[in-house]
Amino acid sequence: MNIELSEFLIAVAAGMVRSATPVLYATLGEIITERSGILNVGLEGIMLVGAFTGVAITYQTHSVGLGLVAAMIAGLLLGLFHALLAIYFQANQVGVGIAMTIFGTGLSAYLGMDYVGKQINTLGTFKLPLLSDIPVIGPIFFSHDILVYATFILVPLIAFIINRTRLGLTLRAVGEEPRSAAAAGINVELTRYIATACGAALAGLGGAYLSLAYAQGWSENITAGRGWIAVGLVLFASWNPFRALIGAYLFGGAISLQLRLQAAGLDVSPYLLGMLPYVLVILVLSISTARRKNAPSSVPTALGLPYIPQV
Amino acid sequence: MIFGKLLSGRLLYNARQLGVLISKLLIVLSLFFVLPYLQINPANAVAKTTPVLKVGFLYVGPINDWGWTHAQEEGRLYVQNALKDKVETSYVESIYESAEAERVIERMIAQGCKLIFATSYGYLEPVLRVSARHPDVTFMQLSRNGDKKNVGGYFFLNGESLYLAGVAAGRMTKTNILGFVGSHPVPSILQAINAFALGAQSVNPKARVKVVWTNTWIDPATEVEAAKGLIDSGIDILAFDQSDSLPIVKTAEKAGIKIIGCYFDTHEFAPKQWLTGGNLNWGPFYAKTCQQILDHTWKSGFYKCDLANGTVDIAAFGPSVPNAVRKEVLDLKEKIKTGQLVVFAGPLKDAQGKLRMQAGKKPDIEWISKMNFFVPGIDGNLPKMPEN
Known part of the structure; x- marks a missing residue:
């Protein structure tokens, strides 16, 4: 392989990791939420509110760390609100999610008007010592910022918690058979409240990554549909964090590849290249779901259904 | 106790109906946040x-x-x-x-x-x-x-201001490769890219312009990734034509790449790397x-x-632009204003070598508003567009 090509591929891969990170956070969050049986399609709105809150708090306090925490708290609060409507009021979860998207879009745009163009501290690049010196792997994975590195830990951690711990068992039981779980002494509602809040907090963090690390400032509708992509990726990932990582990297890789192919002067229509990320997601989604037709479904059985305790 | 009852949903027997009501209320409430944007x-x-x-x-x-x-x-x-x-x-x-x-x-x-x-x-x-x-x-x-x-x-x-920015870029580039993040490949954007390339080549025949399309007017993350892709490919000056400015301007400032604005003077966001740019005054x-x-x-x-009636203008110069270049650009601006210099005046060939403007002829806005080609020296893809 000549040097130019390998440099090109490394740049594509580094761009892939960057572009995938915000979507990955939202996808991981949604996996936790959906494993508990709550469907939250309002990720787009939650990401937007997270992105805005991150900028606003960072601007007020000059601390990116506080901005990120605030973004998570904002997401958490929206998640709790969603859970309240979905669990206590047993509202249609898709309806609530869409309302949440409209609400989040409007709220962030309205409050964010004063924050457009404000100079803020942003999340700086932090090359991991030693690791970033490894050829190929270093520049691709270890020359970003801490939020990127956090996903490397978060993905196996969430997978471990869901599959190997008592907490994960509780979560899955609530999402699969809430009544049996309740009979076994699990507080179904509380578990779902916590799962939805945690999931939304991660989505908020994904939004803050867009505004604090990527675009380095707030602009209206900064997510540009990434929340919806995350909702789709959960299906693709069949509720598995590792597959979510693959899905998010596919999406991010396609974005990064198409832009860099253009920069490299490849003779393909930019419209076709621009479609690439979305076509890939649709394609992989249909292939991966078609193949498992006869295999046991991985959809949490109680997903989206209101839990009505026997009184 | 109340909180526990609230959590378990046992406070109200007919919670479902109330939930539906609240959801509807929520939708109506959220409309209040959206409506200000839809209303006049x-x-x-x-x-x-x-x-x-x-x-x-x-x-x-x-x-x-x-x-x-x-x-x-x-x-x-x-x-x-x-x-x-x-x-x-x-x-x-x-x-x-x-x-x-x-x-x-x-x-x-x-x-x-x-x-x-x-x-x-x-x-x-x-x-x-x-x-x-x-x-x-x-x-x-x-x-x-x-x-x-x-x-x-x-x-x-906008070509008139981007031509002038191109002159500054052509004078100041060291790698002779300029980058351009384009939004949609439509004539008003193509005139900007072509004029930028012509301006740069007028003072530096070796200058080439690399174009990356984002296919969106505004998507900050994609714009930033496009800019980073161009920066990775060896450009040293970046121009763009997106509706918003800050994501790309800040990315260039951070990466230490000279930046040229487009519609609005945002020099304060790139205090070190700002060169100049377009500035519209409608x-x-x-x-x-x-x-x-x-x-x-x-x-x-x-x-x-155009420049002559003041709608199109150039933005302030950044600190790194030498006085000689400033003077050259301002002199050319006067020439464009008075009609001595016409951007896209013939003879003008496209990237394929086809003659698009006869020698001695000058373009009118009808012609520019149907522009569907790249001039030579631009590396980028252009979707097929209807012929004039």
Whole structure:
């Protein structure tokens, strides 16, 4: 392989990791939420509110760390609100999610008007010592910022918690058979409240990554549909964090590849290249779901259904 | 205790109905946050004692984008200030170029607007549909000639300012590779890219321009990734043509790459790396159009906005631009203003070597508004477009 090509591929891969990170956070969050049986399609709105809150708090306090925490708290609060409507009021979860998207879009745009163009501290690049010196792997994975590195830990951690711990068992039981779980002494509602809040907090963090690390400032509708992509990726990932990582990297890789192919002067229509990320997601989604037709479904059985305790 | 009952849903027996009610309430509530953006915001409402001309502005992005719509909004404020109580201006922001635009225009007309500025390329189709139903309302369509009795067009020669920026870039590049992040491959954007390349080549024949399309007017993350892709490929000066500015400007500043603005002067966001850029000043042209409508002298046509009438201008120079380059650029600006220098004057060949403009001929805005080619020295892809 000549040097130019390998440099090109490394740049594509580094761009892939960057572009995938915000979507990955939202996808991981949604996996936790959906494993508990709550469907939250309002990720787009939650990401937007997270992105805005991150900028606003960072601007007020000059601390990116506080901005990120605030973004998570904002997401958490929206998640709790969603859970309240979905669990206590047993509202249609898709309806609530869409309302949440409209609400989040409007709220962030309205409050964010004063924050457009404000100079803020942003999340700086932090090359991991030693690791970033490894050829190929270093520049691709270890020359970003801490939020990127956090996903490397978060993905196996969430997978471990869901599959190997008592907490994960509780979560899955609530999402699969809430009544049996309740009979076994699990507080179904509380578990779902916590799962939805945690999931939304991660989505908020994904939004803050867009505004604090990527675009380095707030602009209206900064997510540009990434929340919806995350909702789709959960299906693709069949509720598995590792597959979510693959899905998010596919999406991010396609974005990064198409832009860099253009920069490299490849003779393909930019419209076709621009479609690439979305076509890939649709394609992989249909292939991966078609193949498992006869295999046991991985959809949490109680997903989206209101839990009505026997009184 | 109450909290526990609340959590377990046992407080109310018929919780479901209440939940549905609350969801509906939530949707209605959230509409309150969205509606301000869809509704017309009357600026300086005037008592209806004298007949005022109501003017509606349709924006594709938010008014505070530090770019395209920002410049439009400054133009509207200029009109309101200059014509005071003779006009009542209003705007609607963030309207996609779709059937949504048609509904919004209808609503503007229902609220009494007699003149509507459609300030984005893709509004022409909705404008034509609405204008057929309302012959008493005048429409001005950006970048394209409506060519109807009540639909005119106006085209801004951003190429003139980008040509000048190109001269500065051509003088200052060390790698001789310039980058350009383009939004959509439409004529008004192509003229900017082509003029930028021609300007750079006029002083530096070795300069080449690499183009990456994002296929979106605004998507900060994609814009940043496109800019990073170009930076990785060895450019040392970056220009762009997106509706917003800050994501790309800040990315360049951070990466230590010289940056050229597009529609709005954002030099304060790149104190080290800013070179210059386009700076649009719509106010005088919009005010003139309003005055023509008030005087009943307006005629449909395709109006030109350029350096000479002040709509197009260049932004402030950054600290790294040497005095000699500043002087050269300002001299050329005067030459373009007086017509001694014409961007795209013949002979002009496209990247494939086809002669697009005969020697000795000069382009008119009809010609520029149908531009569908790259000039030589541009590395990028152009989707096939209808021939002139």
